[in-house]
Amino acid sequence: AQSVSQHNHHVILSEAASLELGCNYSYGGTVNLFWYVQYPGQHLQLLLKYFSGDPLVKGIKGFEAEFIKSKFSFNLRKPSVQWSDTAEYFCAVNAPGGYNKLIFGAGTRLAVHP
Amino acid sequence: DAGVTQSPTHLIKTRGQHVTLRCSPISGHKSVSWYQQVLGQGPQFIFQYYEKEERGRGNFPDRFSARQFPNYSSELNVNALLLGDSALYLCASSRGGAGDNEQFFGPGTRLTVL
Numbered sequence: 070a071q072s073v074s075q076h077n078h079h080v081i082l083s084e085a086a087s088l089e090l091g092c093n094y095s096y097g098g099t100v101n102l103f104w105y106v107q108y109p110g111q112h113l114q115l116l117l118k119y120f121s122g123d124p125l126v127k128g129i130k131g132f133e134a135e136f137i138k139s140k141f142s143f144n145l146r147k148p149s150v151q152w153s154d155t156a157e158y159f160c161a162v163n164a165p166g167g168y169n170k171l172i173f174g175a176g177t178r179l180a181v182h183p
Numbered sequence: 184d185a186g187v188t189q190s191p192t193h194l195i196k197t198r199g200q201h202v203t204l205r206c207s208p209i210s211g212h213k214s215v216s217w218y219q220q221v222l223g224q225g226p227q228f229i230f231q232y233y234e235k236e237e238r239g240r241g242n243f244p245d246r247f248s249a250r251q252f253p254n255y256s257s258e259l260n261v262n263a264l265l266l267g268d269s270a271l272y273l274c275a276s277s278r279g280g281a282g283d284n285e286q287f288f289g290p291g292t293r294l295t296v297l
Contacts, residue, residue, distance in 0.1 A: 073225075101282055112186075113226070113273065113288040120283055159225050163282040168239035169216060171275075171286060173225030 071096045073160050075174035082150050082181050090145040090177050092160035102143040103161040103171070104134055113159070119143065130154070155181045185209070187276050187289035195295045196264050204259045204292045208276030214238075215257040216286060217249060218273040226273055232257055233280030261294075269296045 076091035094100060104116040117128025124136040134145045143160060160174040188207045196202050208215050214233040218226035228241040232251035246262045255276075261268055271291040277284035 105288075112290040115285060115287075118285065161225075167282050168231050168233070169214060169277055169280055169282050169284055169286060170228045170231060170239050170241070171216075171218075171226070172228070173218075175223070175225050 071162060071164070071172045073162055073172050073174035075158075075160055075177050077177050078175065080177055080179045082179070084152055084181055084183055085149050086181075088145070088147040088150045088154070088179070090158055090160075090179075092143045092145065092174060093141050094143065094160075094162045094172075095141065096162060096164070098164060100162045100164060102134075102136060103163075104128065104132070104143075104145050105159045105161060105173075106156050107159070107176075108156045116145070116158070150179075150181050152181050152183050155179060187274055187287055189272075189274050189289040189292050191292060192290070193293045193295075195297065197297050198264055198266060200264050201260065201262045202264060202294060204261075204272050204274075204294070206257045206259070206274030206276075206289060208255050208257070208274075209287055212276035212278050212287075213255055214277045214280045214284065215251055215255065216275045216277070217257070217259045218275065219243075220271040220273055220291070222270070229259070231280065238280050264296045266296050269294060 072095045102119040161171045216231040217229040220226040230249045231239040235251045249259045251257045273291045274289045275286040277286045
């Protein structure tokens with residue numbers, strides 16, 4: 070069965086620090102990969118997605134993620150975080166074709182201090 | 184364009200009651216998916232509907248049911264509520280039914296079962 074693991078449940082950073090959130094998935098075939106963000110009091114929003122092609126994907130607000138197929142990983146990065154990046158981040162995977170079922174990780178709660 | 188809308192925003196029920204949650208997709212989207220998000224966890228897939236037919240079902244008991252109407256809006260019904268059904272219920276819509284269609288999430292309905 071498909072599953073997604075996010076290594077860090079809570080991360081605390083100071084502004085301008087670099088961010089890397091880990092995500093590993095378990096699935097034997099081709100996958101689509103996503104990072105969603107949930108800001109306090111807001112709904113889930115898509116940060117970035119990978120379907121195929123260049124494994125380095127750039128998203129909104131300066132975020133990027135790298136798909137490493139051999140490691141079944143899709144880590145999220147940002148070189149310099151801001152206080153406004155405080156949010157919960159979810160990695161998700163689904164299979165292309167078939168039906169549209171997203172499998173989510175447990176999430177990483179990021180707190181950025183000024 | 185309006186995003187995905189859900190009603191009600193909050194709901195309090197007692198054990199054994201039933202509940203109906205509603206979702207209106209983005210205009211032009213024909214697929215609606217439902218997810219359950221328990222506190223501290225990532226969303227879990229419950230159902231997907233596409234063109235008014237069930238396309239996929241997650242690992243939830245038969246107390247959970249859903250349907251999609253001709254205007255593509257959807258209802259999620261939960262019978263014989265249990266304390267463990269307390270969660271945020273998310274609706275997501277997408278243009279098509281397959282896994283390479285981006286899902287857009289609504290704000291959710293917070294269900295509390297006492």
